[in-house]
Amino acid sequence: MIPVWMGLRVKQGELLMTKTRKIVYYAFFITLATALGVFEAMLPNPFPLPGVKLGLANTITILALYLYGLRDGLAIAALRVLFTSLLVGTFLSVGFYLSLTGAVLSTLVMALCIKAFPVLSVMGVSMAGAVTHNLGQLVMASLLIQTPYIFYYLPVLLLAGIPTGLATGYLACLLLPHLEEKKPHI
Amino acid sequence: MLMRKRWLTKADTRLLIAVILLSLVAYVMIKISAGYASAEKQAVVEVSGKIVRQFDVAEDTATRMTIRGKTRPTTIEVQKGRMRVLEAFCPDQLCVKQGWISGPGQSIVCVPNELVIYFQDNDDSGLDGITR
Numbered sequence: 001m002i003p004v005w006m007g008l009r010v011k012q013g014e015l016l017m018t019k020t021r022k023i024v025y026y027a028f029f030i031t032l033a034t035a036l037g038v039f040e041a042m043l044p045n046p047f048p049l050p051g052v053k054l055g056l057a058n059t060i061t062i063l064a065l066y067l068y069g070l071r072d073g074l075a076i077a078a079l080r081v082l083f084t085s086l087l088v089g090t091f092l093s094v095g096f097y098l099s100l101t102g103a104v105l106s107t108l109v110m111a112l113c114i115k116a117f118p119v120l121s122v123m124g125v126s127m128a129g130a131v132t133h134n135l136g137q138l139v140m141a142s143l144l145i146q147t148p149y150i151f152y153y154l155p156v157l158l159l160a161g162i163p164t165g166l167a168t169g170y171l172a173c174l175l176l177p178h179l180e181e182k183k184p185h186i
Numbered sequence: 187m188l189m190r191k192r193w194l195t196k197a198d199t200r201l202l203i204a205v206i207l208l209s210l211v212a213y214v215m216i217k218i219s220a221g222y223a224s225a226e227k228q229a230v231v232e233v234s235g236k237i238v239r240q241f242d243v244a245e246d247t248a249t250r251m252t253i254r255g256k257t258r259p260t261t262i263e264v265q266k267g268r269m270r271v272l273e274a275f276c277p278d279q280l281c282v283k284q285g286w287i288s289g290p291g292q293s294i295v296c297v298p299n300e301l302v303i304y305f306q307d308n309d310d311s312g313l314d315g316i317t318r
Contacts, residue, residue, distance in 0.1 A: 050297075119196070120195065120197045120201065121198050123193075123194055124202075145234065145295065147302045149291075149295060150293075150302075151216070152216050153295075154209070155210070155212045155216070158205055158209035
């Protein structure tokens with residue numbers, strides 16, 4: 001018998017849920033998201049517009065949200081931004097605050113979409129996330145540099161969120177069934 | 187396990203259309219707000235939200251100035267009622283690539299340098315800055 005105080009709990013019909021297991025899967029998801037973020041920062045931007053990128057790390061946030069829920073998704077998204085900024089060298093710069101605002105806002109909105117609008121597919125949720133990510137960045141940028149003029153960029157960023165959101169959503173859509181089959185419990 | 191649709195659902199399409207409409211509305215609103223042209227205008231240079239230079243621009247104003255931004259100097263050129271960023275020491279040079287601006291409501295923003303330059307009408311001098 002393993003004593004309860006050692007951090008082991010048994011869910012009915014499921015695997016043992018240990019603290020170690022949780023730490024490992026957290027690390028796995030954060031590492032994956034960070035690696036994708038760093039990888040993307042190394043590539044030349046395929047879009048001729050500043051602030052527009054594919055956002056591959058968003059795929060990981062979507063997976064975390066669908067598999068584990070808001071709390072874990074939010075933690076993974078925020079830590080991903082932190083570690084990516086430390087590795088790329090943008091920690092506490094303007095870009096860092098923009099990313100953090102975008103990531104947190106988009107994760108909240110995606111979680112809301114999953115809960116409140118089950119009619120949306122994974123790609124729809126991802127698109128909502130990408131658009132709000134861009135929106136959050138723009139609001140934060142206007143607060144940081146104290147000008148409303150930056151909102152001239154709003155239509156471009158809104159439209160840019162559609163293809164990037166659909167692309168990352170499609171990736172998540174392909175991955176989700178495989179992960180759900182052997183869902184690691186954390 | 188819940189079967190999920192692989193492709194876009196009806197709700198997704200609606201969301202997509204809503205986003206496109208929203209961006210169109212935003213675009214039209216910006217065009218309207220920037221639409222009123224005026225001969226008398228002022229050029230404003232802001233760094234970190236504070237106005238550092240403000241001057242009248244007429245058709246024959248021609249000047250160059252170097253502004254100290256948040257991190258690096260930026261050179262602005264004013265000519266024939268237009269202005270542009272001539273030289274900036276930032277990595278991606280987006281402000282330089284944007285070229286000339288001429289009308290009230292148009293602006294050039296440099297995020298790493300926290301620098302904004304824009305034109306405003308001489309008439310609405312009631313509001314000349316934003317403070318925290």
